[in-house]
Every structure is written in structure tokens, then in C-alpha cells.
Amino acid sequence: MEPQPDVAPAGDADGEAEPRAIAPDVVVAARALSKEFSGRRAVRAIDLDVRERECVGILGPNGAGKTTTIRMITCQSPIGDGEIRVFGIPVERRTERAIKARLGIVPQDDNLDPDLSVLTNLLVYASYYGIPSRVAEPRARELLALFALEERAGDRIDTLSGGLKRRLTIARALINRPQLLVLDEPTTGLDPQARHLVWEKLRELNRTGTTMLLTTHYMEEAAQLCDRVLIFDDGRVIAEGSPRELVRRHAGEEVVEVFEPARDLAEACGALGCRAETTPEGVRLFLDDARSLPPLLERVGNRPFLHRAANLEDVFLHLTKRELRD
């Protein structure tokens, strides 16, 4: 079964299709966005919209073009081809300063200033935006409180754990009250507790009106945070929709994983109303309708199996055809 692209190939290099219209509440609009690095096409004709108050996730394996895309959107990397508007302003060298002033950026690697204390990191960062210190100081304290970092205000950066650094990096990105918060893999490398705490804070920010664009390769993160997800693969958008929609469309409702070779099940699949994928251990069966579950389980018999709800990971693996990438 061939994965069907969900999006019109509007931006194919020589596509004649009409460009997508831009909604009035759009914060980011990228059209036919492309970029090459020494001959390698990292991003290929991507269309992307982020609306006000939305949390949009870019999901994809390493090297899919996620970071390159958001670096172009945040004016940190020159556009290869195509166009981007952020806050309605076309991204160009002469508009960079105006756009960056309204953005909050959380990079993939923490780049907090190790020579400065926790509080001074925020204050110095505020100064880059030209925020006067009488405004910056209370705002920085407020952010430290929001991210439960008040106790550490005077500490050096290298005494902070990975989770605390991440929280401080997010706090720092909010110092200019950005209209758009862009996060590149906000929880990569964090332990589960720290990750859940970051998710909680991000959800809270989104709920209180912060528009967000984030990249991740954690399906759960996308499912937890994002209103809409774009699945990237090899520089293209291969699927787009709400996490729930994507799961329903590409993985169905239920999944039964059988951990023993089960050729007969794979073959009987059509009759049982499900789709099968062989795995190293056995077979994975996707059901669109829970009603086909009892007859299926009967066929599974006493082979070891796991029955669970379909999730984004199934979508992802299905669409990217479980190729192994670095």
C-alpha cells in the first residue's frame, strides 16, 4: 500500500498549482520553500502555515529538513528558494531585525551564556531587544518564577541540570514577549520528568495565547502539544493534519501486534478488514473498525500479542516506510 500524500504537490519545483491562499490570522506562511546545501536538497518546496494561537509541530526523522526550515523562518538562515512571511512581513535581509524582535527562539542546543548567572542571562538577553532594565528586571523575575527557577537566580549556568537549562532557555525566549515562539526539539535529551514539566509549561503558554511552532522527533510530544502536525521526510511534507486525524487516516483505530511469525494473519488480512505490516518479530495489524477486533483476535489464537490504540508513531513509521536513518 502506497502512502498517499495528504498535501497537494503545490510547491513542486516546476509545479503550476495555485499557491495556497493565506488566511488573515496567519503568523507564518511559507510557500514553495526550498534549500540546498552543496547540492543536497535539504528542504524541497514546502508549504507551511501557522495561525495565531496555534501550536504547530514539525515531526520527522533526523535530516528531514526540520531545523533548516525553522532556521529559515526565524531569519537565521538565508532562504534558498520560495518565500516566507512572518507576521505578514516578507523574510528578507532588510526585514530580519523587525521580525526577530517579535520572535522567541529556543534552539536545539542550549546556548545560554555560561559566563553569566541565571538572572543575568535573562537581563542581558533582554538588552539585545533594547528592553530597558526597569522593565526587564521584573519581567525576568516573573519568568524565573513561572519556570520555577527563582531559587537559582544567582547560580552559574554550568551548575544547572539539563532540564533546568531547557526551562531557562525557554524563559529566555519569552523575555521579549514574542508573538511567535519557535522551538527546535524542545525536550531532546531530557529525562521523562523534565520532559513532562516542559510540556506542561508549553501547554500553559499555548493556552494563554502564545503561538508556537516546534520540531520534534517524539511522536508523543507532537500528540501532547500540537494542534496540527506536519510530517517531514526527506525535505518534503508527506502528511499534515491534527494528530487525531493523521492517526485515523493512516493507522486506523486499533493496532494488534503479534510477536510470532504469522503469515496466515497477514494473508487473511483483507477478509478481516485490516492492514498488515510485517515486523522483525511478527506482524502488526491495523484496524479501521473496532468491530473487526473479535474475529481477528480469534485468528491470533494463543500467540503472544498486544492490543493497543493506534498512535502517531504508527503513522510515522507507515509513512516513512520504516527506513532506517541516522
Add this chain to the structure above:
Amino acid sequence: MAAPAFVDPTRGRGSGGRATSGAEPLAAGRVHLPSIVRVMRRNFLSWRRFYRSSLVSALGEPLLLLLGLGYGLGRYVGSIEGLPYAQFIASGIVASSVMNVATFETTFSTFARMREQKTYDAIRATPVSLLEIMAGDLLWGACKCVITASAITLVMLVAGLLASPLAALLPLAGFLLGFPFGALGMCVSARARSWDSFTYYFTLGISVMFFFSGIFFPLASLPAPVRAIAWCLPLAHAVAITRALALGPLHGWLALHFAVLAAYWAVAFALAVRWMERRLVV
């Protein structure tokens, strides 16, 4: 904002019309002075924590040179060009110390901020541009040169090694001399692959200049072709300037020395910005 007009049909898609290197001419990004000051302030705040060790290294070496060579070796050398040896070399050491301070700031410190700490990336995410970050680093380096130049001038004053009232201008000269050397260091940082890359510059650039720029012996004593090469090096001109201010007299050649250094600064900084953009803005 008319939605359908977003993609301009007259603009050739896929023609690769826009440069990917992002290396536009300097003039394209208008410079915002307050941003430069903010970068300097960041460097000052970080320096405040380490200023003791920073001062020790900036002052320790020139003082040791002065004591060891000026007074130690000086007893055997006697005088050069009618000057006590300590006086002769002290007036040159002001220049070499400024060179060292400016070079350290824009090589090791800049490289650490640019690569290890990713401070450049962090600042580039804000409205401050790369050019402004580099200008801030360069200016900050020049400010540190003022401290070094002032301290050495003070030592020379106490030791009675100054012979001209114009020595009061040495701190200002230190500030100005910081620019060409700082800009040269930035070129090296922009091209450096690793910390090892700096070894070449320090051994083949800084050390060579240190010994062949008229600090320890007059350039006139070199054979003509070597002397011609020495006069191409920026430190020779810097030494000529600090020596003239410390000991007098002023002469018309000073304008030429300043002009050579200004040219070094302008060319080196333009190259450094270009190379740094090529490296970071990808």
C-alpha cells in the same frame, strides 16, 4: 495583504535567484550602534567575573619582559640609539602588549563565544546582527587595550622611563591600536577549524612580529630586504607610534604609520565579517 499576490509570477521559481551563502555586502545590513554597545556590555559583565586573572596575564608579561630584559639584559647592552635599553624596549612593549590583548580577545575569546558557547548563535536569534556582534567584540577588545596601555604607561612613569608629555596619549593610542590587531585575530577565528589553528597564527604571525618589529633592536640594524618586510607588518608601525609618544619627538611619519594600521583594520575587519558570515549564516 492580498493572498493570491503572495507568489509573484514574475519571479522565476527554481532559478536559484537568491544567493544561499547570504554573504551580502557589508552595507546591506544597516548598523545599529546601541546593539554594538549591548554586545560590549555583555562582554564587560562576563569579564567582571574573571578580571583578576585577565589583568594578571595582561600586565604580568610586559612587566616581566621589562624587568628581565630591560634591566637584566639591559645592563650588558647599555644603550640603544642613545637610550637606556629599558627605556627603549618599554616604549615598544606598550605596542606588543596591546597587540597581545587585542589578539587574545578576538581569537580565543571570540572563538569560544562563536563555537564552544554558541553565544554568537544565541545573540543572532535576537535583533542584533552578526556584524554588530563582531563590532562589539572588536570594540571591547580595544577597551581592554586601554587598560593594559594605561597600566604599562603608569609603570613607565613610576620607573622614570617616559621622556615626553605626549605619553599621556598612550592609553588612547592603545585603544586605536587595538582595532587592527583585533580585526586580524577575527580573520583567524572566522577561518579556524579548531583550537590548533591558532598555533599557526601565534607562531608565524604574532611571535614573528614580536621579534621583528623594532621592540628589542632598531629595525635599521636589519638588512634592507628584511627591513622592508618588517615594515609591512602592523606591529612595526604600532611600535613606531608608541615609541614616538613615550619618548618623542613627533614626526610626520606618524601619519603614515596610522594610515597603514587603519588600512590593516579596514581590510581585516571586512574580510573577517565576510568569512564569519560564510561560516555562520548558512
